[in-house]
Amino acid sequence: MATLELRNVNKSYGSGLADTLKSIDLKIEAGEFLILVGPSGCGKSTLMNCIAGLESISNGAILVDDTDISGMSPKDRDIAMVFQSYALYPTMSVRDNIAFGLKMRKMAPAAIDEEVARVAKLLQIEHLLKRKPGQLSGGQQQRVAMGRALARRPKIYLFDEPLSNLDAKLRVEMRTEIKLMHQRLKTTTVYVTHDQIEAMTLGDKVAVMKEGVIQQFGTPQAIYNDPANLFVASFIGSPPMNFVPVQLQRRADQVWATLTSSSGSCELPLGQLPEGTEQRSLLLGIRPEQIQPTCAPGQAASLPAVVEVTEPTGPDTLVFVSVNDSKLCCRLAPDQAPNIGQSVELQIDASRVLLFDADSGERVRPKAQASLQSNVTHLKNR
Incomplete structure (x- = not known):
């Protein structure tokens, strides 16, 4: 070795x-x-x-x-x-x-x-x-x-x-x-x-x-x-991560992203982001397996949508809906998968979503993560 x-x-x-x-x-x-x-x-x-x-x-x-x-x-x-x-x-x-x-x-x-x-x-x-x-x-x-x-x-x-x-x-x-x-x-x-x-x-x-x-x-x-x-x-990832264009709103010290489908909308809390983030062109990223059907429609961060396409793969079924005029892929168990044209409530875990600058491709991190990342980079360069 x-x-x-x-x-x-x-x-x-x-x-x-x-x-x-x-x-x-x-x-x-x-x-x-x-x-x-x-x-x-x-x-x-x-x-x-x-x-x-x-x-x-x-x-x-x-x-x-x-x-x-x-x-x-x-x-x-x-x-x-x-x-x-x-x-x-x-x-x-x-x-x-x-x-x-x-x-x-x-x-x-x-x-x-x-x-x-x-x-x-x-x-x-x-x-x-x-x-x-x-x-x-x-x-x-x-x-x-x-x-x-x-x-x-x-x-x-x-x-x-x-x-x-x-x-x-x-x-x-x-x-x-x-x-x-x-x-x-x-x-x-x-x-x-x-x-x-x-x-x-x-x-x-x-x-x-x-x-x-x-x-x-x-x-x-x-x-x-x-x-x-x-x-x-x-x-990295198969199926690949979803990327949805979003506009952010700042209320007090919290930043929110709005997701809209033909059936309704929901707001995701994204934490404390650096000042000026809401003026940038951003993409919200989330893995298909991190989107699941909700048990109780209408709860916070629950997004109503209409199923447009399904792709059974055997162990999973890929379900596609439109959100913010972009395709969103959800990776569901076959027994949870709805049919084409069916309405579904999707639970999106705000703690798992990522943000990227659409122009530079750079990751946009909450303040606490950005500070930690800066410290790690500093230590690596010493």
Whole structure:
């Protein structure tokens, strides 16, 4: 196991071109599983290649166990990588593919046989050792690619979207296998994906990237419950967070938001917000599962609405209504879901809603939260 730290890492492909990576600062402890997640083109695979040594960084430092490896060649970094395409040698058997790196390191034949047997048993591919990659399914090829990386016993594993070529069912199965493998081996791992479900289920820590910048770094639950900005809030979550334009009113020291549907309206208390907030263009964010039918229509923060669309998914039913001229998705249990055209009273928990500046995407926090956030940022910068 090894610690991995990135200090002010930048990557540019030439003067006059925008930086692909911009001031990347990350640190994960030994044995942690880090997910780099973001849309295509955000720089996550470039960052992975820089860690592996396949691409050089323009400035900054990459440290493994406090040793700067930025100038080392890939073979000297003691890092193993599993590629999206698996990159197996088609003319070699599964056994030879797994053993290839060990042979290059001039390991004794007996030790190679022992290591191949260990890895094959771990991944349950003993019966495939004599086959060629062309005789394997996508899931089997993925296991062989993982086996080749595991056989090296490196300090760090890198996975570059290893499940993107698999069908949905196999992707779920292999996701579980990767998580179980990490729990057994406890090896420091960095995993690149554009799939936020993989990010939420696999990672100890998640770094959400956009245009070469880390938007937020933390635990999956912290990022889900307390997104730093509009991009993170919209990218993490399935179905995604609802965003409804709102106008605020200030009464005494309390700020209120009004939600209006074709059937009525309700007011949500948003606490003490900074002065001038009510003059800004704002979006109110709330997760679909945080909206539930009320037992007693007409109670505070209860919004009457008419169901426009329903989408049964099996364990849940997604119910869509119009609020402030925007679609609002509610995630309900099937036995609670109303029918299309039916009137429903929806309970919105004011303590769970978030506010974002519609122009900048910045989070707008109540005064107490904003003060706490400022203190945390100050401590991080010390």
